[in-house]
Amino acid sequence: MSILIEELKKEHSEILAKLEEVKELGILSKEGQDKLMSLEVSLLAHLGIEDDQLYPTLKKEAEHSNSIKDTLDLFEMDMENVSTIVQGFFEKYSEGFSGMDLDKLSEDYENLLTALTKRISNEEESLYEEYEALNRP
Numbered sequence: 001m002s003i004l005i006e007e008l009k010k011e012h013s014e015i016l017a018k019l020e021e022v023k024e025l026g027i028l029s030k031e032g033q034d035k036l037m038s039l040e041v042s043l044l045a046h047l048g049i050e051d052d053q054l055y056p057t058l059k060k061e062a063e064h065s066n067s068i069k070d071t072l073d074l075f076e077m078d079m080e081n082v083s084t085i086v087q088g089f090f091e092k093y094s095e096g097f098s099g100m101d102l103d104k105l106s107e108d109y110e111n112l113l114t115a116l117t118k119r120i121s122n123e124e125e126s127l128y129e130e131y132e133a134l135n136r137p
Helices: 003-025 030-062 066-092 102-134
Strands: none
Touching: 003 030, 003 102, 030 066, 030 102, 066 102
């Protein structure tokens, strides 16, 4: 496995662990909220690495491969949806969680958790495999 993919998978594990920790701590607890807000920084850094190192290689190969192009097109559409959910959550709750409708907050967090978990799984099963196949000696 390439160093890049190892690093990205490690970050995925850390992101998922933080999400689960937030759930265990409780989204209304100070600790849970702090952990969640630190997740935003981790997510942005992770996306930056993917944008700088993963996607350029795949996009270049997509110029010659309809299969990779189709895969990237699907992931781009999915990413727009995931980005909307993630950005919407962090914008909505950037000022904190006090006074919020608890049911709505729980629902929004579950949507965030589901979107990120699904995206991570899809990336590892599809995009990362494509990247690995391109970089085999």
